[in-house]
Amino acid sequence: MAAHPELEARAxxxxxxxxxxxxxxxxxxxxxxxxxxxxxxxxxTIDEIAAWSRLDDAGRREVWRRIxxxxxxxxxGSGRRAVANRAAGAQE
Structure with missing residues (x-):
């Protein structure tokens, strides 16, 4: 995954x-x-994308927090494994 400074700023x-x-x-x-x-x-995540239209504002803000x-x-520079683990809710 490429770095996303724009997404961090939007979040x-x-x-x-x-x-x-x-x-x-x-x-x-x-x-x-x-x-x-x-x-x-x-x-x-694919689950976050699929759920977006059904989320209320609080749920959408939570997705943005995770983003x-x-x-x-x-x-x-934590790398893809750490990002993937965090996306899945796993501990490093």
């Missing part, structure tokens, strides 16, 4: 925004990375 903006409509993380680069199990464009974490881990 911070969503977290700081007042209540209201939460934008989709989709950037129209829809390819799942087999090593991490995350979309190469938006850093979401921000994943982007930071990847940018910090």
């Amino acid at each position: 911070r903006a969503v977290a700081a925004a007042p209540a209201g409509e939460v934008p989709s993380p989709c950037v129209s680069i829809c390819r799942m990375d087999p090593a991490s199990g995350l979309c190469e464009g938006c850093c979401r 921000g974490q994943r982007a930071r881990l990847d940018a910090a």
